[in-house]
Amino acid sequence: MEAAREGATDGDLEGLIRRILADEPRSGGPPKFTPEQVTDLLALACERLDESGIPMSHWTSAELAREAVKRGIVDSISPRQVGRFLEEAALRPHMVRGWLTSPDKREDPEGYQKDVENLCSTYLQAQELSKQGVHVVSSDEKTGIQALE
Secondary structure, eight states: OOOHTTTTHHHHHHHHHHHSOOOOOOOOOOOOOOOHHHHHHHHHTTTTHHTOOOSSOOOOOHHHHHHHTTTTTTTTTOOHHHHHHHTTOOGGEEEGGGGGOOOHHOOOHHHHHHHHHHHHHHHHHHHHHHHTOOOOOOOOOOOOOOOOO
């Protein structure tokens, strides 16, 4: 290698290193989505549905794909590809907890805060109340979000 270095400029040496470390050509087509499009799609997945005018409780991959095309983010995209992007980014829009983003929070922030404090206080007191023979029962239409004790 010393002999190869004699008479070589730093530029020659850098070019040689770049050629050695360069990736070999690979099969397959170029990426179909730019990083900007993926970022815009992920930002869309983080939007609230009521702000988008979509009458659903949470985003699905199919709905995100339709909305991305509608907004001109992409020309076309499959729900499966949307799912891959969400999985890669560790986003799960179907697991958003609705009470944390309640419209009441925007419409009546003081009343919302009072209700949250009352609910949390009741949950905190539940165990002590049960020792006194008082049982706290939680009933809600969101069965996936519940007090366990």
